[in-house]
Amino acid sequence: MSLDLMKEKGIPLDQQRFDWRDLVHVPSSKLDDDAFTRVRIILMNGIESEALRFQHACARMNKELQPALARVRRIEQHQQTLINWLLPADLSPLETTIGFEQVAIEVTASVALHEPDEYLAQVYRFGLLEDFDHLYRFSALMDRVTGADANNILQSYTDILPGRPTALEHRAPEDDLRECYNRNKAQPISKLNAVTIMGGEHQTHDYYMTIGPMFADPIARQLYAEIASIEEQHVTQYESIIDPEETWLEKWLMHEAAEIYNYYSCVTHETNPRVKAIWQRFLDYELGHLRYVLDVFRKFEKREPEELLPASLPEPIEYKSHREFVRKVLSEEVDLRAQGKQISKKPETPATRQYRDQMNSKGSPSETIAAGYQWRPGTELAEETPDIRKLQKRVA
Amino acid sequence: MKNRQLKNAKTESAEAELFFNRTGIMAHPDLSVELIRAAKKTVPSLPRDGKQIAAIRAGYLNENLPIGSAPVIVVNGSEKAGEEELSADADRMSVLLDKLGERLAFERQGTRLYEAFLQKLESAPAEHESGPSTEDLRHICNEELEHFKLLQRAISGVGGDATVQTPSADIAGVLSRGIIEIVSDPRTTIPQTLQAILNAELADNDGWQMLKDLAGELGYSDLEEQCEKALQEEQEHLENVRTWLSEMTLAEALGEEALFESDAADSEPEGERGTRKRRRPANSGSSRSKKRRKK
Numbered sequence: 001m002s003l004d005l006m007k008e009k010g011i012p013l014d015q016q017r018f019d020w021r022d023l024v025h026v027p028s029s030k031l032d033d034d035a036f037t038r039v040r041i042i043l044m045n046g047i048e049s050e051a052l053r054f055q056h057a058c059a060r061m062n063k064e065l066q067p068a069l070a071r072v073r074r075i076e077q078h079q080q081t082l083i084n085w086l087l088p089a090d091l092s093p094l095e096t097t098i099g100f101e102q103v104a105i106e107v108t109a110s111v112a113l114h115e116p117d118e119y120l121a122q123v124y125r126f127g128l129l130e131d132f133d134h135l136y137r138f139s140a141l142m143d144r145v146t147g148a149d150a151n152n153i154l155q156s157y158t159d160i161l162p163g164r165p166t167a168l169e170h171r172a173p174e175d176d177l178r179e180c181y182n183r184n185k186a187q188p189i190s191k192l193n194a195v196t197i198m199g200g201e202h203q204t205h206d207y208y209m210t211i212g213p214m215f216a217d218p219i220a221r222q223l224y225a226e227i228a229s230i231e232e233q234h235v236t237q238y239e240s241i242i243d244p245e246e247t248w249l250e251k252w253l254m255h256e257a258a259e260i261y262n263y264y265s266c267v268t269h270e271t272n273p274r275v276k277a278i279w280q281r282f283l284d285y286e287l288g289h290l291r292y293v294l295d296v297f298r299k300f301e302k303r304e305p306e307e308l309l310p311a312s313l314p315e316p317i318e319y320k321s322h323r324e325f326v327r328k329v330l331s332e333e334v335d336l337r338a339q340g341k342q343i344s345k346k347p348e349t350p351a352t353r354q355y356r357d358q359m360n361s362k363g364s365p366s367e368t369i370a371a372g373y374q375w376r377p378g379t380e381l382a383e384e385t386p387d388i389r390k391l392q393k394r395v396a
Numbered sequence: 397m398k399n400r401q402l403k404n405a406k407t408e409s410a411e412a413e414l415f416f417n418r419t420g421i422m423a424h425p426d427l428s429v430e431l432i433r434a435a436k437k438t439v440p441s442l443p444r445d446g447k448q449i450a451a452i453r454a455g456y457l458n459e460n461l462p463i464g465s466a467p468v469i470v471v472n473g474s475e476k477a478g479e480e481e482l483s484a485d486a487d488r489m490s491v492l493l494d495k496l497g498e499r500l501a502f503e504r505q506g507t508r509l510y511e512a513f514l515q516k517l518e519s520a521p522a523e524h525e526s527g528p529s530t531e532d533l534r535h536i537c538n539e540e541l542e543h544f545k546l547l548q549r550a551i552s553g554v555g556g557d558a559t560v561q562t563p564s565a566d567i568a569g570v571l572s573r574g575i576i577e578i579v580s581d582p583r584t585t586i587p588q589t590l591q592a593i594l595n596a597e598l599a600d601n602d603g604w605q606m607l608k609d610l611a612g613e614l615g616y617s618d619l620e621e622q623c624e625k626a627l628q629e630e631q632e633h634l635e636n637v638r639t640w641l642s643e644m645t646l647a648e649a650l651g652e653e654a655l656f657e658s659d660a661a662d663s664e665p666e667g668e669r670g671t672r673k674r675r676r677p678a679n680s681g682s683s684r685s686k687k688r689r690k691k
Contacts (some may be wrong), residue, residue: 026583031417032453088578144449152419159434165441193673218456219449272414368452372444375435377421384669391425392432 002312003264003287005257010287011178013071015205018078027088028275030095035102035155036319039273040266041086042096042103043200044279047262050199054255055289058226058248065248068296072289074167075323079282086275092218093211096148098139100342104131107200109322111193112329114315116192120190121240123178124197124327126336126343127234133163133366141368142377145217151377155320160375164334166366169230170359172351175338183243188310190256191242196317198238205231222365222374228361239331249297256293257309259286347358439461463567466490467497467560488614493551494606496560500547502600503540509596510537512580513589521587524563526643527586528636536633543626550619568603572596587648590641597634604630 028037055073059066087096105128139150139160150160181190205228212224246254263283270276297305302347337348374380378387414466421428469489514533551558559567578592580582608623 031419034413034418069590088583089581151421151431155418156421156431159431161438162441167441178488189513217453219452222452266431278653321427323427364450367442370440370446371442371448372440373436375431376438377432388421388432392421392429394425 003260003310005260005287005290005309006306008226008287009291010289011284011290013075013292016075016285016288018082023078023081024085025082025274028261028272029145030088030091030153033275034271035153035157037107037270038087038091038099038153038271039053039103039106040279041275042099042203043107043196044198044262044282045080045084046103046267047196047204047259048076048083048085049203049206050063050195051076051081051255051259053202054251054387057059058252062248063293065252065296068292069252072238072292075285079285080375081175083282086278088175092139092146093214094142095148095153097208097211100207101135101138102127102154102158103108103130103200104204104327106319106322107317108197109329110318110320111197113318113325114211115190115193116187117181117190120181120241122343123237124193125333126338127197127237129231129334130166130169130234130328131163132161132167132228132330133166134269136160136162136373136375137166137223137227137366137370139375141220141223143381144369144371147219147379147381148378149377150173153196157323159326161185161321161329161330162370163290164336166227166230167360167364168356169233170352170356171233171338172349172355173236173324175268176233177240177341178237179341180241180243182290183246186243188308188316191254192314193262194238194242195255196240196262197257198235201234201238205235212343219365219369223369226365234327247301249293249301252293253297253305253308255291256286256290257263257353260290261313262317264313265319268316269319285393291361333360402601418468424549436529462563465559466494469493469555469564489554492554492610493556493560493602494562494564495610496547496551496554496556496557497560497562498568499552499603499607500544500558501561501565502568502572502603503544503547505569505576505609506540506596507544507574507599507609509579509593510540513593516579516582516584516589517586524586524644524647526591526647527640532636535637539629539633543629545624546622550622554616554619568599571599583629587641587644590644591635594634594637595639596642597630601627601630 028041030038052073055069055076058067058071062069075115090294091099103150108124108128108131112121112128115121131229135158136155137151142150154160174202179225181194206229212228214222215221242251260283263279263286266279267276267283270279294305336343337346338352339346339349346364376382421432447613467490469486510533514530514537517528517530517533548558575592575596579589604623604627606629608620611617611619611623612621
């Protein structure tokens with residue numbers, strides 16, 4: 001069942017209430033919850049974080065919109081708090097990092113598969129292979145520095161393999177910019193996808209910038225510095241695919257629609273009933289935000305917003321293992337490179353090669369941490385026990 | 397009736413699905429096989445020579461910068477600096493103040509740890525035959541606070557600033573981060589909390605022993621005596637925590653009843669068992685668990 005965005009009323013803003021106890025639920029379980037429950041929590045924190053980021057930027061440029069933005073933004077902030085606080089204290093910053101990369105792989109894979117614009121789908125696949133490599137490097141860090149197994153977090157849904165090597169992902173800034181969709185021609189799903197992935201990547205960058213200094217080991221500090229830099233490149237890439245000619249109110253509307261689409265996807269897939277109830281509640285809140293912003297839109301833009309929104313929501317984001325798709329992309333596209341706004345097998349620009357050589361001139365943390373690394377069940381220190389040998393034979 | 401049974405069965409099944417550890421490789425065997433097979437074919441982008449990580453670490457180690465400096469020594473409101481600071485006396489004093497600061501930070505934090513533990517125990521849904529009573533924990537908590545105050549007076553007495561975070565105090569704080577996380581997490585059980593507290597008490601015992609020896613070597617006999625008294629009290633804490641954890645772990649494995657039945661030979665007086673937890677003083681190690689530990 002899909003939602004009709006123009007008919008659903010959701011919960012009015014004045015009935016969207018919180019208290020401090022309500023903001024802090026008992027968190028999810030690192031050990032017992034399905035990995036995709038954590039994936040959804042991390043992504044939705046990123047989506048709400050993007051809502052705040054956008055609404056602040058909008059307020060700074062539009063005095064007349066400030067009261068309406070402030071009102072909605074307060075609620076978004078409390079939604080983000082409630083969601084982010086669902087992560088438990090026993091989930092370490094490095095374990096959370098593994099979760100972030102699983103989000104970047106599985107959610108981007110779903111988006112790439114459902115993106116109707118082939119150029120944009122190519123951009124998503126390009127970014128996907130880079131985040132895929134980050135997962136491998138962080139898994140090596142977890143194994144070799146903390147003696148822990150990244151698959152405790154991934155729960156076997158996602159491969160731990162090299163992608164496009166992180167050391168080769170450093171590009172000159174102009175080679176991270178892409179063509180944007182056309183606001184008048186792009187399908188609504190393309191706009192929702194772009195806001196979703198941009199929000200997720202921006203939050204990933206901010207998270208790594210926050211936790212990078214929390215590590216003592218110089219190799220960990222260096223690896224976070226390197227991968228945070230790539231995440232900044234990814235934010236540059238993904239924000240450039242959004243048409244800058246959209247009006248501020250068009251962008252606000254699409255942000256609200258993207259929040260609805262994402263909560264709707266979460267409700268569709270969530271297996272933990274306690275968390276599912278939160279997604280449902282916030283889906284209703286976001287429908288209320290949309291109604292409110294539609295009125296603001298009509299008032300200030302003096303036109304009807306219907307044409308901007310999809311009649312009904314597209315197919316939800318798929319929260320499942322995209323192993324086969326990711327492997328296919330890996331085998332076919334790992335050698336692709338960016339030349340300006342194009343992605344192909346052609347050589348990279350001199351500016352990128354010069355920049356990369358400079359950044360890697362005193363060594364590459366991502367290469368160092370994963371030198372010779374091959375993930376194994378229970379870490380590379382573990383032996384292959386009979387039960388694991390038996391399991392492989394049985395499935396074979 | 398049938399509907400209710402069906403509903404109960406459904407609820408139980410849903411709960412079983414929720415409370416299921418999914419971290420192991422066997423939780424998703426089919427997915428895991430795919431993961432393992434692919435990983436075996438990994439072609440790393442750089443071969444391993446075992447020296448790369450060490451080289452990065454060495455680069456920073458060679459910079460030889462400390463985590464922080466020992467505090468300056470204040471006597472009669474003036475800083476001892478220059479030649480005096482470089483003297484052997486100043487070096488000895490500096491080490492003593494650093495370690496006094498470490499214990500002070502530890503005891504202050506220990507007080508808060510036991511306060512949190514006490515609240516957890518008071519809110520625990522079920523009474524256990526084994527494990528600490530609230531009186532036990534309150535007793536230890538009060539002693540931790542007394543030790544903190546003792547150290548405040550001791551630091552001030554030798555010319556130090558009891559509010560300084562010394563390098564050793566900082567290290568102790570980093571070490572204790574996990575302990576605080578475990579004790580203060582509402583989801584952790586009493587035995588899990590005891591496991592964290594045991595780590596704290598083990599470190600604390602050695603800390604007091606070292607401080608006592610240091611005070612003795614440096615000729616602070618009053619301080620040495622005070623440390624000895626505190627050490628004895630900390631040894632009791634450690635003994636009790638070990639006992640409670642051991643008892644509760646066994647009770648968890650065997651069931652409380654089985655544990656107590658098998659200990660009938662301890663020949664406790666009739667009627668003692670039901671109220672035992674409340675009556676046992678904090679420093680009375682259980683003979684039952686002592687016996688078990690010897691096995």
